[in-house]
Amino acid sequence: MSETHETRYCEVTDLTDARPQLDEIRHHIHQHPELSYEEAATSRFVAEKLEAWGYDVTRNIGGHGLVASLKAGTSTRSVGVRADMDALPIQEQTGLSYASVHDGKMHACGHDGHTTVLLGAAQQLAKTRNFDGTVHLIFQPAEEAGADSGAERMIADGLFERFPCQAIFGLHNHPGVPVGTFGFRAGPLMAACDTVKVRIVGRGGHAARPHLAVDPVLVGSSIVMALQSVVSRNIDPNEAAVVTVGSFRSGHAANVIPEDALLEMSVRSFSPTVRETLENRIRALIASQAQAYGATVEIDFIRGYPVLVNSAAETEFARQIAEELVGPEHVIAPFPPIAGSEDFAYYLQKVPGCFVRLGNGEGRPMLHNARYDFNDDNLTIGAAFWTRLVERFLTKERA
Template structure:
């Protein structure tokens, strides 16, 4: 089976690269992936899949049903792009100025299409039905929740669910595995400061909302370094700030927003309490009013340990040349695939895509790119999980098996 799988992947890889380059040229932002979803649905129908569209917005679920009596396995990819101006210089660079696939979602979708095409050719070897999920709005951490709320699994509940994420810090030809906590919980926060605007020559008659925002931002960053035990990782980042329209006018409003990332609920609550106190007390001391909101974008992502053990065995059997790397630390990045894992046992794996100067840039960088040949391993890993479904069932059949 290993040789047969590799032969099929060799036959499909050029098409997978073409899929990825098409998607890379045509990025769409979170929640507005209309053309992307339409194109993906068309490709799925060409593969003979049963396609349901517009799930939780622009989500797609494409099904390969072999036998109504068989259990289901779900494989998921995200489809949205980022509001970044691409600087790769690639021939297939984004044709939409200010939008780019700088987090690899184009590759995720291309590999899932490639896996669907390959597994259709190998369907006589399958012992499960397959569900290929193309999820919108991952970057805003709203797509998974929206798809679930819109009845993604109302008719069919898969037994397991898996996903890959490209990772430039791992070399091409490798896969990163981790048991238990894989990604941090991510919260989005927003602060709006309102005061009295006026002439820049008479600041004493105004409420300087920009100055107030700067004091708040400095103080908020000190929460992590002075209020949180350094042995418990946490990150607070301001990624957006807006105020004013002219150099000689003090604005009556300033707004900034960012994220908080933690692994433990008690750390999250400590940070939230300090943020609220700092924001409101700082505003009050300057005679301004502050509005503060913080909401969870995605929960902690927890990989099922027994399933990861089983997957490691499967990967070694089906893709012996793909080196497995044990990830010793979880990521502080958020990933709303966690919402699916709250419902269904599964795991997220990191696919190594680093290979030389062109692919050294991190996720969300304007020059981010991948080694496209690494998608061979990506397609292979997804196919192996489907082909070895009975082994996954057997290894997780213990009555004490619970999702940690």
């Protein structure tokens, strides 16, 4: 639906006067980071802002999650927009005037920015009410948890039964892409991420008498090397997958063959079929390698977030909104698949929608880096995008 002289939707310039306030909000949240499951103060800060702007706020959903609802007009249509609130266990090294005041805790993924962007849209929507229907703004805790996350908990707490949404949208900043540039991809966008923990049980002994021991370091080394064949020889070359051993721990002395060794690995994939193949092959390979050396193994295969799959219609709709707002020259579609994972995937298993990437600037530190900082130039751009998306999704009926 194209814009006509009868209807005007939000532009970035409509948020210009709000920029100082948005900067202040973002810097406050950045300065007071809270880890997954601990976001009590952040949730309270956000809720108080929303209540002051006239939203009906429901707190403590799935932990510290909250939903702010606003209805305008008479339509029964509804849409959800989500932002995450939690920080990471990282010691900040930015040197910013608003750097974290909590040692070992930092907003190193931009959730402070995501929350502020949605607050900016919330204030603009409350002011203009240029829509017909109900908007549910979802402020989610514990995205960084990796398992038993905020999205899972909010869904289990009846999120979509209590706050029905015909579609849901979310956003994440993307360092390395020009600021204000939006990225869209229908279908699989972000990978499933599983964690595998392996305990190799050998038989300890003296370093000078290896024939009387079963060396778990040797077994572990063989397993690490064999795992390199899983993707290259078991996965279709047209599919994407990653198997990375990130931790290998064993022993404490040069002259002692240890009793056991511990391996931890990250496994990423973009389809359920590939995910199953990876698990089956990893389990079989580890067991056979251990058996070949006379050791035993304990394997804990922990399923993490599923593949994030954007629905086609909602992705195309969101892309159109971005092109209207910033022009097609600032839109990348299709955006390349991302090996990172996101618990927004759980929402998309329940409701159609789209997860959007927003460039955080070229030459800036990557996510989860101690020197990372959300680009404040995105505050008004992101807020205008969400405002316009809600206005267009819940377009007022016109004669």
